[in-house]
Amino acid sequence: MGNSYAGQLRSTRFEEVLHNSIEASLRSNTVVPRPVFSQLYLETEQLFMQDGRAFNDDEDDEDDSESNSPPIPYQMKPPPEGCCTTDGFCQAGKDLRLSSLASVNLDVPPGFMLVGVKSPSLPDNLLVCAVDHRFLPDERGRNALLGFSGNCMGCGEKGFRYFTEFSNHINLKLSTQPKKQKHLKYQLYRNNQGILVKGAPICWRGNGKKLNYCCHKPQTADVPTTLINGNHTGASSISHPPLNQSGPGRPSATGPHVNAGPPKKRHKGWSPDSSANSLTDSAVKSAQTSVSSSRGSSSQLSTPEVSVAVPDQLLHTCRLQPVIFKGHGPLPQLTGNTSDVLISSLLRSCYLSSQTLPRVYQHYGPSPIQPLSAEMQILLTIYYLVQLGPEQVPLIEDLEQIFMRSWRESHLTEIRQFQHQQPLTPSQLPWLAQLAASSCGESVVVMEEDVKTLAQGLQQMFSRLMDGRLKNTNYVVIIVTSPGQETQSCVVVTGKHQCRALAESMFSPNEGLREISHQLHTDAAQELIHYCNSLGQGNVEHSEVSPRSSSQIVAEGKTPKIPHKYRVNWCEVRPIQLAVARKLLSHVCAIADSSTQNLDLGSFNRVSFLILVPPSEVSFQQTVLHLWSSGVLQELGSSEEEVVSQRDAERYVVKMDQSAQSRIDKLIQEAQSNSYTLYILVHDHAHWDISSMSYSCTDSSLGLVDRLLNSRQVKDATNILILHVTSFPFALQTQCTRISPYNEIHWPSAFSNDVDLYHEKTRYFGVSELLESTRSGSSLPLLRYDSSFESMTSTLEERFPKLHSAVIRTTVLIQQYCVALMAASGKISSSHNLHKHTSVETMEIVQSLLTAAQQCPAHHGHMVLLRIPSLALASWAHRRLSRVRRQLGLEECFEIILGNPSQALTISQTFTDQIRSFLKIQDAEWVPHTYLELEALPCILILSGAEPLGESLPRSLKYCDLRVISSSYLQRTSLEQELGLAAYLVKAESRLPHNHGPGSDVIESDAEKLSSTDNEEEEGQENGMMRNKSGNVYSPSQSSQPLQQCPDSRTPQIPPKPFSESSSPRASSPHLSCSWARGLSRPPSVLLPRALYDIITASDSSGLPRCTSFLPHISVAWASSFRPQLSKMMTCTEQSLYYRQWTVPRSYHMDSTNRTEGRTDNFHPRRLLLSGPPQVGKTGAYLHFLGLLSRMLIRLMEVDIYDEEDIHCKVQYHPPNAPWPKTEVIKTMPFDYTIHDSKYDDISIVYCPGFKPRADENPMRQEDVYLRRRTSRIKLSKYAAYNTYHHCEQCHQYLGFNPRYQMYESTLHAFTFTHLLLGEDIQLYFIIPKSKEHHFSFSQTGGQLESMRLPLTSDRNPDCIKSPIFTPTTGRHEHGLFNLFHAMDGASHLHILVVKEYEMAVYKKYWPNHIMLVLPTVFNGAGIGAAHFLIKELSYHNLELERSRRLEGGGPAGDVWPFIILADDSCVMWNAVDNEKLSSPAERAVSLKQVLQHMEGCPDLAQYGLCGIRKWNSRGLAGVKQWEPFSRGHVHDFLLLNVDRSQNVQYDQNRFTCHDVDFTLRLHSAGLLVCKFNNFSVMKKQIAIGGYRTFIIKTKMTDVSTSVGPSQYICAPDSKHLFLASPPHLLLEKYLQHTSQKLFPLSTKNYTHPVLSVDCYLNLGPEVTVCFVSSRPHCVNINTAGLVFSGLLLCFPDTFVTSGFLKKFTFLKGATLCVIGADRSSLRQTVGRLELEEQWRFRLSDEFKTANAKEDRPLFFLTGKHI
Secondary structure: OOOOOOOOOOOOOHHHHHHOOHHHHHHHOOOOOOOOHHHHHOOOOOOEEEOOEEEOOOOOOOOHHHOOOOOOOOOOOOOOOOOOOOOOEOOOOOEOEHHHHOOOOOOOOOOEEEEEEEOOOOOOOEEEEEEEHHHOOOOOOOOOOOOOOEEEOOOOOOOEOOHHHHHHHOOOOOOOOOOHHHHEEEEEEEOOOOOEEEEEEOOOHHHHHHHHHHHOHHHOOOOOOOOHHHOEOOOOOOOEOOEEOOOOOEEOOOOOOOOOOOOOOOOOOOOOOOHHHHOOOOEOOOHHHHHHHHHHHHOOOOOOOOEEEEOOOHHHHHOOOOEEEEOOOOOOEEEEOHHHOEEEOHHHHHHHHHHOOOHHHHOOOOOOOOOOOHHHHHHHHHHHHHOOOOOOOOOHHHHHHHHHHHHHHHHHHHHHHOOOOOOOOOOOHHHHHHHHHHHHOOOEEEEOOOOOOHHHHHHHHHHHHHHOOOOOOOEEEEEEOOOOOOOEEEEEEOOHHHHHHHHHHOOOHHHHHHHHHHHOOOHHHHHHHHHHHOOOOOOOOOOOOOOOOHHHHHHOOOOOOOOOOOOEEOOOOOHHHHHHHHHHHHHHHHHHHOOOOOOOHHHOOEEEEEEEEOOOHHHHHHHHHHHHHHOHHHHHOOOOOOOOOHHHHHHHEEEOOOOHHHHHHHHHHHHHHOOOEEEEEEEEOOOOOOEOHHHOOOOOOOOHHHHHHOOHHHHHOOOEEEEEEEOOHHHHOOOOOOOOHHHEEEOOOOEEOOEEOOOOOEEEEOHHHHHHHOOOOOOOOOEEEOHHHHHHHHHHHHHOOOOOHHHHHHHHHHHHHHHHHHHHHOOOOOHHHOHHHOOHHHHHHHHHHHHHHHHOOOOOOOEEEEEOOOHHHHHHHHHHHHHHHHHHOOOOOOEEEEEOOOOOOOOOHHHHHHHHHHHOOOOOOOOOOOHHHHOOOOEEEEEOOOOOOOOOOOOOEEEEEOOOOOOOEOOHHHHHHHHHHHOEEEEOOOOOOOOOOOOOOOOOOOHHHOOHHHOOOOOOOOOOOEEOOOOOEEOOOOOOOOOOOOOOOOOOOOOOOOOOOOOOHHHHOHHHHOHHHHOOOOOOEEEEOHHHHHHHHOEOOOOOEHHHHOOOOOOEEEOOOOOOOOOOOOOHHHHHHHHHHHEEEOOOEOOOOOOOOOOOOOOOOOEEEEEOOOOOOHHHHHHHHHHHHHHHHHHHHEEEEEOOOOOOOOOOOOOOOOOOOOHHHHHHOOOEOOOOOHHHOOOOEEOOOOOOOOOOOOOOOHHHHHHHOOEEEEEOOOOOOEOOOOOOOOHHHHHOOOOOOOOOOEEEEEEEEEOOOOOOEEEEEEEEEHHHHHHEEEOOOOOOEEEEOOOEOOOOOOOEOOOOEEEEOOOOOOOOOOEOOOOOOOOEOOEEEEEOHHHHHHHHHHOOOOEEEEOOHHHOOOOHHHHHHHHHHHHHHHHHHHHHHHHHOOOOOOOEOOEEEEEOOOEEEEEEEOHHHOOOOOEEEEOHHHHHHHHHOOOOHHHEEEEEEEEOOOOOOOOOOOOOOEEOEOOOOEEEEEOOOOOOOOOOOOOOOOHHHHHHHHHHHOOOEEEEEEEEEEEEEOOOOOOOOOOOOEEOOOOOEOOOOHHHHEEOOOOOOOOEOOOHHHHHHHHHHHHHHHHOHHHOOOOOOOEEEEOOOOOOOOOOEEEEEOOOOOOOOOOOOOOEEEEEEEEOOOOOOOHHHHOOOEEEEEEEEEEEEOOHHHHHHHHHHOOHHHOEEEEEEEEEEEOOOHHHOOOEEEEEEEO
16 A cells, blocks of 8 residues: 555464464463553664565574574483484484485385484584475465474384374474474485485575575566566555555556465464565556566466456546555456556555564564454454545554554553453454444445455445446455455555555665657657647747847847856855864864774874766766865865866766776776875765665666675775765664664754854744745745645646656646746737746746846746656656747746756857856856856756755755655655755745744755764854855845855855855945846745645644655665654764664665674774765865865874074084084084073073073063974874884784784793992892893893893994983873884884883783883882983993803903983984085984984994984074084983993982983083084974873872972971972972072172082072082182172082082072981981081071971971071
8 A cells, every 4th residue: 555564574473373282372471561662662673674675584484593582491301211312313313414314215205205303412414304295385475384294314204194293203402492493494306327316495484585686687676776677566565655655656457376285273363374574465556567577477377266357448438547555355356358457565565564573573473462463454444544634645654653653552451451442343343344444435435234254345346446336436445245254355555646656665776767768759749749738839930029138138248237246265164164174174084093993093194085876967066166266176186187167176086887987997906005195985975875885786887886886995994085975874774784873973963942052143044944834824935835826737647647746747847837838928919918827826827037137137936846757758848848948939038958967068158158157257168067056047957866865955945846756755864855856055044934943844855954972063153154965155135235145055066166246235226126136135935735735844743844754765775664753952973873673675775785794893994974055065164074084184193392502602613514523523623501492491590601691581480481492394104103002014024013912922030139338238120021022131041131132332233223212201101202113213222111110011912022111019109210220231231141151151241232222202204414514504303213213323322421412493504604513511301321421420219300400510520522413403293192291299298289389398396397209309300490590699690699409410590590519529610710699509418518619619698508318317417417517607597497297307497597
């Protein structure tokens, strides 16, 4: 009956219940079943689709894996004692395996056949048995008796009457109830050699369908739209609106194929005619082909005993073709004139699916919860038919919902009352049916009296029909009730309108178009055309002069004042498009950030893309224009050659026709060869081709998407990402979808409670707003139907019953346009009489078309869209209208355009010139390629094609005439995409025709539908330019300039041309006469067929438009009748989940094969879905996304590098191209005490004679330095160091982490050494991966770690770095740059991470193949000084061990390499000065290998104590007149340390800041050479996370960071101060840094009187200058003669500091002394030993300590004043 239902009858499990034990039945009846109806909305029917029919896996399961229902507990009977239980043998011990019996001569009794039994314990073999063929199905899966009869072919035992008994005998050893359907799998036969082999599968119902499909493909229901002989089935799973919602079907008139086998006992919910499930009925299409097809199919099927003769001349006499819907019971076979009758199984399918209880109810077995009885279904059907209007066509969805509600109400009543309702009996049905039908007069007739069989009822119906007694009857219901027999029924449709609609709905869309094309050349069509042409004919042969065109006016030199201007800005996007693009980008990043590692964004350095569009030339050119004008190509730079023209952009757009194969193959090849390029496949208009490639053989244009995008090469390519873009995503949201629900992006709502969330200044006007306009009586609704047109077509449909309604409607419509043109032109003498031959709507359209261009000085006009799906009809309409226009002399008034998807846009030269004048285009060769470029051109566009293919229409579209579109295919997608042609963006400030209130009904594809849950993106809500669909921005016009272009998806997108700027349109007011300008803010009017209008404007019980409950797409089916309705409050995300749960793909859907056994999903990890309303701007959004993605990849390849000044020597000591420093020259160079590293801009200046600070410099505090340090964005070179987010193929082995392999094994080794400063043995731990153990030596006994192997100084290996690299790190397990694989350029090296004990596990997790040195527990709270101290002392200790090992081995001890590298964890790249271009010095990126090997190759390197390299800055060598390649001074971050020569100078283990400054000063004072290699520079990446500078001051009590000021870091020794949990040395350093101006008041900003600091450097803040001196003998100090100091700082002075040493220095009066010690007693001892009281005055109040608890060992310090 109309829309078919996707699901099919599932077995009532009667056979199963029959075989179940008594206990199982009793168990289900012990309690009243719990109310579980609510669970129906949570559990989907798992119905596997086969041949377009959903079948229950529990019904004759093929194997256990195909059933989702829980297995029935089954305990096998224990075998008798002493019998054989071996698999493959019977209990008598005889071999039953096919491999053993293949050549044995077996005795098979007559009537028996050999069958292969499937044993779960022998999956690779079959067991042989003999089964009575009567208990097996025939080749169509039918005629099998219930029960079993078989013999054992091993022992020969016969007469097994129960399959349970037989399964025990042959040792099947089952855990579930034995079923013959599961285990009797194959027929066995002997081949030509006499060997017994496996034959065809036994066609149980599931298998039968598969086999039947293979053998009789044209007769199945679930086939492509192209079918053999024009036949295709009206299968029960197919919905075809008005009854056909999803598909095809024109059933055969051969009648039902009843079961000719023995009678079977049936459950009342199971129709005896099971043919609806196994082989669907065929239908006749036209007279000759249908009869032959029907007879051909009926010859294969069993014929019933009773037949009914179809009267001759039925169609000619009654002017209709009755449709017979099968109901309950077998339908008798029709004979005779069968071409005049149609038969459909849709009603039976609805009955069967409504009788199939959901799976949750089947768990109760034969429970009181029963489906609707046949009698109740018949009665409800009559109730439904009675309430239908005279012109309404029954819809299967409506009937399903009626059944559902009825069952739910009765079921809930039973549950609530704990009792059964009295069922409707067969004897009550007739009079209740007559009572129901009596309320509608003769519209519904019930035939039950004196009707003993359906054949008799049909014969009487045909008789009445021929006699004219059913003239006013639309439906005849035949009911047969006999005592002791099941009720039988069928419904015959006899209404002329309903019969025509149902007959046309049985065509597939493509079949319908072919039928229309065929009928157009028949005599009936020519008669119709001749008849219509005779209406309203006037004299059009003598038309005088056509109105002057704008081209003529221009030719006369009278340039009109153009009342609008185009102003185009090509690089901006609307805010909402920016938000969607960012959403897309965030989803891509989410895929990359997931643990599945399906997308490694860090490995890509560029983006390339290919946009796939439907095979429409206009859509193709439209996308090319969007792409070219968006600037994306120029931004991406994705082409090998420069993109210089729009033609070049065509390389990135491909039509999905046969040419697409080579284009995508080329992309796949590029993806395989360019693993560092991320390829984006954008599948635009993604709902267009979703056909499976296995069904595309008959139509090469279908199945391309499946063949190309779903190919293994594309799916497995890790650098290809697919983005599906569609306005109608429903067909991609099924149970078998390839797109994860988390990868769906829905277009957000731009308005919430009339608040413009994105400051769009535009408001979307779509389907919901069109519907809203019909509910307001304030003005003419934008969506309406033409009653006059409908009346005329209805009359002609009765006159021409054999013609397709599309032919009739198109002919009438074009004739109305022709007559309206005659009347409006005024050139026909009898024009006043023509109005009666056209409709008011058509006349208004034509008059508006003609007058708009005539009244406007610039000849602006409107577009009228005629949607005619049939290309043949559209071509005829184009010729007809063009001929009338020519006869009337209107050729230059308006253009008539034929929109053929397969052809380019063609318009005459006159109108091309007119468009060029509109757009001020000077290029004489330019022609329009898209409909958008027809803005303001008066024209009629006849758009053909089975469906729109994404073509955008201009803003000048005023009328969208859809009166000819089919009313037969009522899927949600097909309806909404036709209405989407009228979608529009209007100015938000202008009043909409009807305000879209919050309570309006909303369709999912409209953006306004979305609630806040789908409107997560609130970025980019700044004011922006409004732009069209492509992303091209048009300047928003002011309210005073209504003629200025209002930008949206309908704005023409022309490449930038020299547009002229006109004066203010309001000033001269020429727009008052321009209808186009006045109507820019008004959406187009839409005219629909009356049938569609009634359906679309109606609401269902949930308040949503009725069309939302239709099947979403022709290629999907409903999973169950027991499904809820869509809710009005559902967001797009919730609707997606609804369709994912309640729809399944048909077998010709490309996702039908996307089912993996044992998995609930099979999502492709790199596939996204963007959905949004039609014409809302999706193209611009995804083009902008491509730009954002490209910029993000570039951003990933770039890092923020510290870019700060560095001071170079102003005196030339070495030649500029000197490769290495000369020791003699270095010694003569003065040491530069000044610290040039900008990270130390906040520390105290080190005093140096001759250096004067700039007076204009303001000291910077640390927080200022951190926030204001200058950085530059630098692209990573191929020699960069990386963090853990970098995963390229080359790094996998180096990193030791790959999800495909087991993580590298590591071992923990303890290492102990003694150091005097530490006072005790220090135990360290090394974590050494197995692959790195060769760098260490172990004891032969016990494998204890002895030392780290060091090379010899004399070793020369070009692929090896001799110096071990130590990198201390904390808090940067993810962001630290420890991946040196690329930086080392393949060189072998030893890299050790130095980590704190509490971070050991997390570092080991992220860097499993790195050696780690774990600091002792006592250093968990220590600073960077402790790490460097331990590294240096351990390295020297290891050097001594290696020398001893070399001596023991007989080698030279002093030749062991003594250098180590101390590298910061943020060193990212290295550069070298190009010595060959010293005339204009420049830097180039080099590998760390090159830097280290050059430094290690220095001839006198052993003479140096410390070497380093320059800090990079962007100024580089610019402006440097004298380039000095080497210098003496402070080095930072990347150090080459000689642990042998620096043995007696240690890092201060207690330091947190400035430890390297302190160490360098002490190293220099000890007489060791410090050299900086200025030819090399290191780039440091800005890493805001972790590091040794991030220490939080927190209180001891709360352990939470609080706002504690620096003054609170110290306290009096005996005070009860709030103790802090930070280390005491850190508190002291921070205190001195921030409060030194109070502690040393005479030193503040007093560079000439610095503070004397002995043997250490401490940061006293940027206002204080520090003069460092060493007390060591033979030290190197600056000359302090004549220097007067303003303070003295003694930090833990040792015995080298004496009173005599201090008396060498002169201090100001009032200078401050600060002595720091470990405790109060040591302070007093120091004061006494140094005789400080002689020159310094002390007070008790001048003694302080750090604010630490006693157990934290606070530091004490004493201050005094100089006398």
